[in-house]
Amino acid sequence: MCCRWRAVSAALVLFAALAACTALAPTARAQGDTLLSPTYGRRAPTVRGIAVDARMAEDFGLRPGAVVRLSGTPGVPGDSVTVAAVFERKADPAEVARREYRIRTHVDHLQQLLELDDRVDRFAVGVPDSVPIDSAVARINHVAFGFRAHKSADVAVQSSRTFRVVERFHRAIGLITVVASAVFLLCLLLLSVEERRRDIAALRLMGISQATVVRAIVIEAALVSVIGSVIGAGIGWVSSLIVNAHFQQVYRTPLLFALLTPEIFAFATLTSLVLGIAAGAVAAWRLVRTPPLTLLGR
Amino acid sequence: MSMRATLALATLRRHPSRTALAVMGIAVAAALLLDMVMLATGMRESFRSLLLTRGYQLRVSPKGTLPFDSEATIDGATAIVSALRANPDIRAVSPGLGATLALPGNRFPSVFSLGLESDVQGDYVLDGGRDLPPPSNTTVNAAVPLPAVVNRAFLLRSGKQLGDTLTVASGIDAQLRTTARARVVVLAGEGRFFYVPAETPVMALPLRELRTLLGSAYRDRMSVAMAESRRGDSASVEAVRTWIAQTQPRVTAISTETAIRQVEERLSYFRQLAFVLGAISLGIGFLLVATLVTLSVNERRGEIAVLRAIGTQKGGVLRQVFLEGFMLSATGIAGGLLLGLVTARWLNGILRDFPGLPAAFDFFLWSPEAAWKSLALLLVSGTLAGLLPAWRAASIPIVRSLREDAVG
Numbered sequence: 001m002c003c004r005w006r007a008v009s010a011a012l013v014l015f016a017a018l019a020a021c022t023a024l025a026p027t028a029r030a031q032g033d034t035l036l037s038p039t040y041g042r043r044a045p046t047v048r049g050i051a052v053d054a055r056m057a058e059d060f061g062l063r064p065g066a067v068v069r070l071s072g073t074p075g076v077p078g079d080s081v082t083v084a085a086v087f088e089r090k091a092d093p094a095e096v097a098r099r100e101y102r103i104r105t106h107v108d109h110l111q112q113l114l115e116l117d118d119r120v121d122r123f124a125v126g127v128p129d130s131v132p133i134d135s136a137v138a139r140i141n142h143v144a145f146g147f148r149a150h151k152s153a154d155v156a157v158q159s160s161r162t163f164r165v166v167e168r169f170h171r172a173i174g175l176i177t178v179v180a181s182a183v184f185l186l187c188l189l190l191l192s193v194e195e196r197r198r199d200i201a202a203l204r205l206m207g208i209s210q211a212t213v214v215r216a217i218v219i220e221a222a223l224v225s226v227i228g229s230v231i232g233a234g235i236g237w238v239s240s241l242i243v244n245a246h247f248q249q250v251y252r253t254p255l256l257f258a259l260l261t262p263e264i265f266a267f268a269t270l271t272s273l274v275l276g277i278a279a280g281a282v283a284a285w286r287l288v289r290t291p292p293l294t295l296l297g298r
Numbered sequence: 299m300s301m302r303a304t305l306a307l308a309t310l311r312r313h314p315s316r317t318a319l320a321v322m323g324i325a326v327a328a329a330l331l332l333d334m335v336m337l338a339t340g341m342r343e344s345f346r347s348l349l350l351t352r353g354y355q356l357r358v359s360p361k362g363t364l365p366f367d368s369e370a371t372i373d374g375a376t377a378i379v380s381a382l383r384a385n386p387d388i389r390a391v392s393p394g395l396g397a398t399l400a401l402p403g404n405r406f407p408s409v410f411s412l413g414l415e416s417d418v419q420g421d422y423v424l425d426g427g428r429d430l431p432p433p434s435n436t437t438v439n440a441a442v443p444l445p446a447v448v449n450r451a452f453l454l455r456s457g458k459q460l461g462d463t464l465t466v467a468s469g470i471d472a473q474l475r476t477t478a479r480a481r482v483v484v485l486a487g488e489g490r491f492f493y494v495p496a497e498t499p500v501m502a503l504p505l506r507e508l509r510t511l512l513g514s515a516y517r518d519r520m521s522v523a524m525a526e527s528r529r530g531d532s533a534s535v536e537a538v539r540t541w542i543a544q545t546q547p548r549v550t551a552i553s554t555e556t557a558i559r560q561v562e563e564r565l566s567y568f569r570q571l572a573f574v575l576g577a578i579s580l581g582i583g584f585l586l587v588a589t590l591v592t593l594s595v596n597e598r599r600g601e602i603a604v605l606r607a608i609g610t611q612k613g614g615v616l617r618q619v620f621l622e623g624f625m626l627s628a629t630g631i632a633g634g635l636l637l638g639l640v641t642a643r644w645l646n647g648i649l650r651d652f653p654g655l656p657a658a659f660d661f662f663l664w665s666p667e668a669a670w671k672s673l674a675l676l677l678v679s680g681t682l683a684g685l686l687p688a689w690r691a692a693s694i695p696i697v698r699s700l701r702e703d704a705v706g
Contacts, residue, residue, distance in 0.1 A: 074361035
C-alpha cells in the first residue's frame with residue numbers, strides 16, 4: 001500500500017509538472033515543439049527576421065543580427081525581431097524627397113502586426129511569355145470583385161507622373177533660358193559689331209564687298225558661339241557634378257539629378273551656333289546696309 | 299524734365315534697336331528673377347495659407363507620420379478629442395477619418411471618403427446644395443439615405459447630380475463577391491476640398507456614420523485631428539503643441555510652422571533651383587547694363603570730352619551716365635514685371651500637375667515684399683553696373699579725346 005501510494009504520488013507530481021510546463025510554454029507549443037520533443041521547453045522561441053533600408057541602418061547603427069522591437073501600435077512594446085538584411089533603396093525620383101525609413105517583413109508577419117487577417121495591398125502577377133498580357137488583364141478583371149488588374153507599364157506611367165512634371169518644368173525653364181540667351185547674344189553681338197563700325201566702314205571704303213564683310217562677321221559670331229558652347233558645356237558638366245554631389249548627400253540617394261549627355265551637348269552647341277550665326281548676320285547686315293561715310297560719322 | 303534726364307533719354311534713343319534689345323534682355327532677366335523669387339517664397343506662403351484656411355494651426359496625426367502620409371489611424375480617438383477639447387487653450391478640434399469606400403455599379407470602383415464633423419470641419423467649403431448634418435448621438439437609421447458632400451470631380455466622373463443616390467460599401471470579400479456593409483447615400487452638397495487634389499473624386503460623410511460603415515475595427519479611430527489654439531501667436535500655438543505631445547504619447551502634433559518646414563524639406567530642390575537661377579538672372583542683368591553703358595561711353599568719348607571742356611563737372615558726367623544705366627534698368631524691370639507674371643502663371647500651371655497636390659496649393663505666389671525687394675535689387679545692381687564706365691567717362695582726358703574725335 002505504501003509503495004502503491006508512492007507510485008500514485010509520483011504520477012500525480014509528474015502530471016502536474018507536465019501540466020505546468022505546458023501552461024508555461026505556449027510559445028514553444030505554438031512553434032510546433034510538442035511534449036514528445038526531447039527539447040520541449042528548452043528551445044528558444046523563433047525570432048522573426050526583417051530587412052531594414054541602408055539609411056535606417058546607418059542612422060541607428062543596425063547590422064545584420066541586431067535585435068529590435070517591432071510593433072503595429074505606438075506605445076506598445078511589440079515583438080523582438082532580428083535584422084536579417086540591409087537593403088539599398090531604389091533610386092526612385094518619386095520617393096527621393098520622402099525621408100521616411102523603410103523595412104521589409106514577411107507578408108504574414110506584417111498582417112499579424114497590423115491585425116489585418118488575410119489582406120494585402122496588391123499582388124504582382126507574372127504571366128508566361130506565351131500569354132498576352134492584355135488578355136490576362138482582361139480575364140482577371142472579368143472575375144475581379146473589389147480589385148482591378150493593371151499592366152506594370154501602365155502603373156509605371158502613372159507613378160512616373162511626378163517625374164514627368166519635373167521634366168516639363170525643366171524644359172520650360174530651359175526654354176526661357178534659351179530665349180533669354182538668344183536676346184543676350186543678339187544684344188551683345190550687336191553691340192560688339194557696332195563698336196567696330198569705323199573698322200567696317202574702312203573695309204567697305206577699301207572695296208571689300210558687303211557679302212565678304214557679312215561672311216567675316218558671321219564666321220566670327222559662329223566661332224564665338226562654338227567656343228562659348230564648349231566653355232559653357234564644361235561649366236555645365238562641372239555644375240552637374242556639384243549638383244549631383246550636393247543633392248545625393250541631401251537626399252541620401254544614388255539618384256542622378258543632372259546629367260550631361262552627348263545629345264544634350266550637341267543640342268546646346270547646335271542651338272548656340274544657330275543663334276550666334278543669326279545674331280551675327282542680323283548685326284552685320286544692319287551695318288553693311290549703312291553707307292560707309294555715315295558709319296564714319298561724316 | 300531735367301537736362302540730365304533729357305540727355306540720358308536722347309542717348310538711349312539715339313540707337314533704338316540697341317536700347318530695345320538691352321531693355322528686352324533686362325526684362326527677361328527681371329522676369330526670371332521675379333519668377334524665382336515667387337517660387338522660393340510662394341511654396342511656403344501657399345502652404346501656410348492652405349494650412350490656415352480655416353484657422354487650425356495644429357495637426358494631430360499617428361505617431362511619426364504627417365497627416366494622411368500613410369494609411370495609419372489613431373485608436374482611442376474619442377478620448378483624445380475629448381482631452382483636447384477640455385483644454386481651455388484650445389478653441390476647436392476637428393477629427394477626421396479617411397478611408398476608401400467601394401462604389402458598386404458606379405463608373406469608377408471606389409472613392410476616397412472623409413468622415414468629418416460638419417460643425418467644426420475645416421476640409422472643405424460648400425459651393426452648392428446642403429451641408430452634412432451636425433453630429434448627433436441618435437441611433438443610426440440605416441434605412442435613411444446618408445447625406446454626403448462631394449467635389450466637382452466626383453460629379454463629373456460619376457455623371458451624377460446633386461440629389462442623386464448611390465450605394466457605398468466596405469468590407470469587400472473578393473472570393474465571395476460580397477460586401478460586409480453597404481449604405482445608400484444621397485449627394486446632398488458640392489464642396490471645394492482644400493487638401494485633396496482637384497482631379498480626385500472625394501466624398502465627405504458624417505464621421506460617426508463612416509465609422510459604422512467601416513466596421514467595428516474603426517469604431518473609435520481617426521486619421522487626423524485639427525486643433526485651433528485660442529491665441530494665435532506662435533508661442534501659444536507651440537505651448538499647445540508641446541502639451542499635446544506630452545499628454546498624448548501615441549500621436550504626433552505638428553504646428554503650421556513645423557509642417558511648412560517638413561514640406562519645404564521635401565521641396566527644397568525647387569527652392570535651391572530658384573536661388574541659383576535668381577542669382578544668375580541678377581548677374582546677367584548686371585552684365586548687360588555694364589556692357590551697354592561701357593560701349594555707349596566708349597562711343598561718346600568725344601561728346602563727353604566736349605561736355606567737360608565747356609565746364610561740366612566730373613560729378614555731372616558721372617550722374618549723367620548713372621542716369622542712363624538707371625533708366626535702362628527701370629524700363630527693363632517694368633517690362634520684366636509683366637513678363638514675369640505671365641511666365642509665372644505658365645510655370646505654375648506645369649507644376650500644379652504634380653499628382654496628389656492639394657487643389658488650393660500654388661508654387662508661384664505673388665509676395666509683394668519679396669518681389670519688390672528682388673526687383674529693387676536688380677535695379678540697384680543695374681544702376682551700379684554703370685559705375686565703372688561712368689567713372690571712366692568722368693575721367694576721360696579732355697584734350698586727347700577731343701583730338702582723337704577730330705582726327706578720327
